[in-house]
Amino acid sequence: MLKKVTMADVAKLANVSKSTVSQYLNKRYEYMSEETRKRIAEAIEELGYQPNVIARSLKQKTTATIGVIVFNMLHMLTTQVLHAIEEECQKRGFQVIVSNSGDDPEKEKTYIEMLLAKQVDGLIVFPTGKNEDVYQRLAAERFPLVFVDRMVPGVEADSVLLDNFGAAEMAVDYLATGGYDRIAIVTPPLVAHNVPRMERMEGFRAAMAKRGFDIDDRNVIAADPAVLPRELKKRFAESHRPNALFAINDLTLMGVLRFVRENAIRMPDELALINIDDVPFADIYTPALTTIAQPTFAMGKKAAEQVFLQIDRKRSGKPHVFRFSPILKERTSIRREKA
Amino acid sequence: MLKKVTMADVAKLANVSKSTVSQYLNKRYEYMSEETRKRIAEAIEELGYQPNVIARSLKQKTTATIGVIVFNMLHMLTTQVLHAIEEECQKRGFQVIVSNSGDDPEKEKTYIEMLLAKQVDGLIVFPTGKNEDVYQRLAAERFPLVFVDRMVPGVEADSVLLDNFGAAEMAVDYLATGGYDRIAIVTPPLVAHNVPRMERMEGFRAAMAKRGFDIDDRNVIAADPAVLPRELKKRFAESHRPNALFAINDLTLMGVLRFVRENAIRMPDELALINIDDVPFADIYTPALTTIAQPTFAMGKKAAEQVFLQIDRKRSGKPHVFRFSPILKERTSIRREKA
DNA sequence: TTGTAGGCGTTATCAG
């Protein structure tokens, strides 16, 4: 590791002082002779000098780094949002430290602290939702912070998320317009701190009520993906089986499709299906899946932009919750006329 | 931002010197009175002191950070390997800076340099393959470096990749055993610096030869995923259409499936299909897709372990290329008896 | 236009 080349070495070789080299590096060559400028450039070249960003950071108290904490790296939404964040950061010369909390609040807390110790300039968090005190502290310090995908009620921070309520309404409306009347919602277990899940549920209820459909309790199918096929099978063995399913996310969708496959249920004839999250295989599946996409790229970009605004201390005032509109992807897992 | 609490403050409040506080922080309390220990602990607590990792790094020349450069963040393999890397790093208290090169060598070079300037302790690279000089420099400096997914011939660095040759053989063997005799390979355009692609092609040729099958040139279908359906259609309009397809990766698979769907080709009756990369929808597809999985998690773990070995200067000697065995996932897109 | 000196927050060395 010949990483020993320092500013001093360059200065010596170029016969100038360290400060002059520093000026040069920061492109302040207004008052610098063409001559010395060249000498420094050569010295740098010759030694293969690379400035030590750490030293700079220590002085400037800024690291050109932001921390991102996600709760599930393998989730497609995460990947896509992350991609957009990274891209936005590249434009600003920032880099991204990624940590995976696995939805474990303890871990999340630890990582937030590690990231702060590393002096990241900002934080984008897909929050577990269970570390309100930590979030509050950050908000109080006005540390640049943006929540993504989920928000945390009571914490004043910029948040970027889907219009979940609207997405659920969209699902119901689309199914209803197609003539389907026995609509069931399929979701992971409902827990209060999971805001999007609750919002989707509420949107569903509201849209059903608006249509004058009553909600059979048996048509709220809440189960972990692993046991979902079994639960569905149970429900479908009962009376008044649903003729349309709304899966609130991609994981749930997988459970539904497994059920459909195992029981040789014909779509869309026997059953219509719509879900949130535009999975990559949606249009090569048979039938092609009608889905509700999240604008993941726009969301990631916005999240990054907001941290940067905060870093630049340019935020207008109060934190804002940015709601992104869901996008209907019409395909063929739903007929447009009632059976 | 009340981030002004420094070691000096703690020292003052606890009535000791900075050095003592430092000892404490580094858990060297062997020769420290119970008394002072407690006082320091209290002071830290009271001030909410958080050590500044940047300052520590400057002194110790170590950052507990590794850089990962991938060429496509959205690729599933990338996500999964990344996940494993991150997990392994967590165990060691390391963090991960992720950059996306988009397979652009210029960007890759820039990021490598930025990461080095940030004093990362090691680098894991999914290489574009076109920056040999940069890789060489790193190797020469013995900077901790591991390549993943692709390797770079001529550069002496640990590399973690699939046994691509073996995977292609596996595909051919499985199809041949099922009685299929007109096997075509479907791949993105072949370019020399893309090692895995070439290796898979070679494995295919070798396995075909071994079986005594000759390879009709028209059965090497090389095209970008976007135009693949068209190319396939063209081929299938000709004589001696293939009765089995081997897609060398998931992107290619998507193209094949689109073709299959658009032309209502029945699998496995008219056409058998196998591919590398165990896509998440493989077993909910109809027919369930027989695939060859990469042990992505093990690969990521190994990559991380190898950088750490290098960081700890414990590497045995010469760099090593780690080949991971493909895993056959038998499903139903191939019949076991010949048509 | 360039150089000197001091400091950023830690750790390391060596006295005391």
Added chain:
DNA sequence: CTGATAACGCCTACAA
């Protein structure tokens, strides 16, 4: 057992 003091590599007045 504890405390000066000097680095680490860079930036920034202020001097020259």
